[in-house]
Amino acid sequence: MLRAYASSDVRRAEGELVAAAPQDALMKQAADGVAAAVSDQLTLLGATVHGSTVLALVGGGDNGGDALYAAKYLADSGAKVQALLVSTKAHPRALAAAKKAGVDILDAARLTKRSQLRALVAEAANKAGVWVDGIVGTGGSGPLRGTAATVVGQLVSLRDSSPDEPVVVAVDVPSGLGGEDGKVAGPHLTADVTVTMGAMKNPALLPPACNSFGSIEVVELGPVEAPVSACRLTAADVADLWKVPGRADHKYTRGVVEVVAGSDSYPATGIICARAAARTGAGMVRVNIPAAASASLFAVLPEAVPVSGRSQAVVVGPGLDPKDEGRVDEMVRAATKAILRSLPVVVDAGGISIIDRILARLPERAESMGSSPVRRVRKFAPNVVLTPHAGEAAQLATRLGFSEASGGVARSDIEAAPAKWAGLLAEKTGATVLLKGAVSVVCGPEGDTFTQAEAPGWTATAGAGDALAGILGAVLAMEQAQAEADGHSLSASETAAGAAAGTWVHSIAARLAAGLGAGPELGRKKKVGHPILASDIVQQIPAAIELALR
């Protein structure tokens, strides 16, 4: 499991370690990790450190110190290294060490004319095959400013227009992306690899900032005793959570899912959802879909059972047209009945627009917030999972009374800080919120946060969300069946982890369907894959699960 912490917590832990260690010892350790990452990147390109040209971008704090010591180590190994100082306050001991090792120092911070600065940056950047970004790390505040902003802005356009893109190795965090909520507030250099110190910080896992980190390597500096603020599941975590059926199992112990999907406008949506639930390994899939789609469903999923009955999880909403009153009623009833029996419920797509009607049928409960008086509210339990995409999340947030500068909440507000919004929606509704996107974010009402970034862009195709809803139904039914057997109820953490595991399976199935490998590829020549249908994702679900379990 990848874990990220608040930068302030890591800085505090780091401060204690720095105080206890010999002067610059941790900085040298960090720099060693940066130099090793540069060497690995060059190896992937078929080159060596010896004879390569490296440009270190150096800010005025300890992040710049890391970059300068890394510059020294690379020069010691035979690289031609230049260090571009973008601050007048470069770390003095690291600067002296770099100079002594033969690093060519370019003092950009003292140039008064913009044209001189641009010429210096262009010349240095164009001849370097590797850029080491050590301008600002966790000591940064707000978007880059001054010389740092000018230099980074220029480097972004040089990189975009260069036929031989340089490799960018970021020190700790790509400069300018240190914000705790994952927001991207200004210019920054997207890294191929980020060498992070001590532990991952929030922006490394939170979208959209996390999209600019490249692969992440952690240089362990010592223990970090702090609460985890965001996690990302890996294959091994999915395997730990998955229940492989044994000799004592039968279909009810594996989990039965009820799928209530489709309306007159979108009759066939339930087919993808039900097939996805079945392929994820539900013991049984009960279906309630419009009569017009029944024959098609049973042609491709004869195993589906068309009657309601005992189940361990319910999915409502895929293919719901909110104007179809009959189907709205059926979905509200199915969801309410399951919630009142404490079963997990996935509310997807059109279902998001009817949650007020579901909530209205639930009993009020007492809620106290800190010292404020107890109030009566209608909220979901954490085992209800809402799965909006950014547009649906914006509508939901607006209906719930949130507002941004523009009035309500716009899709762009959600996309600028998905984890913040998923958290707010979870807190307000009491449900677990899975906010879908290129990086999907799961937030539980008790603070659990997962981000999963495995899905390829090809996943953005009609019906992919229906497949995800079916997978989630099956995973939650599996977890619920296990919880029933163990005599406890599904906790907020288990629900959030289950939703993240379902997202992992969906994303890996999409990767396999698109002809991509299961994991991120190293090196420059990455496969791009090919278009897929949502049905192709469904087809690959068993292979994705097998990949986790082997």
Ligand SMILES: NC(=O)C1=CN([C@@H]2O[C@H](COP(=O)(O)OP(=O)(O)OC[C@H]3O[C@@H](n4cnc5c(N)ncnc54)[C@H](OP(=O)(O)O)[C@@H]3O)[C@@H](O)[C@H]2O)[C@@H](O)CC1
């Ligand atoms: N402690 C240690 O020994 C170890 C620390 N480690 C490393 O230290 C890093 C933290 O170092 P740090 O605390 O010095 O802060 P850092 O990120 O370098 O930034 C400070 C500089 O940035 C500037 N600046 C700020 N905001 C800005 C903006 N928006 N736009 C432009 N400039 C901006 C600010 O300028 P000022 O505001 O003072 O003008 C100041 O010059 C951490 O990420 C890790 O890499 C590792 O080596 C392990 C050992």
Ligand SMILES: Nc1ncnc2c1ncn2[C@@H]1O[C@H](COP(=O)(O)OP(=O)(O)O)[C@@H](O)[C@H]1O
């Ligand atoms: N750019 C992207 N890269 C990767 N995955 C994406 C991207 N955009 C959307 N997705 C994923 O595709 C799926 C789309 O779901 P949704 O929008 O509900 O589609 P539909 O309603 O047509 O089924 C979600 O799982 C989402 O996370």
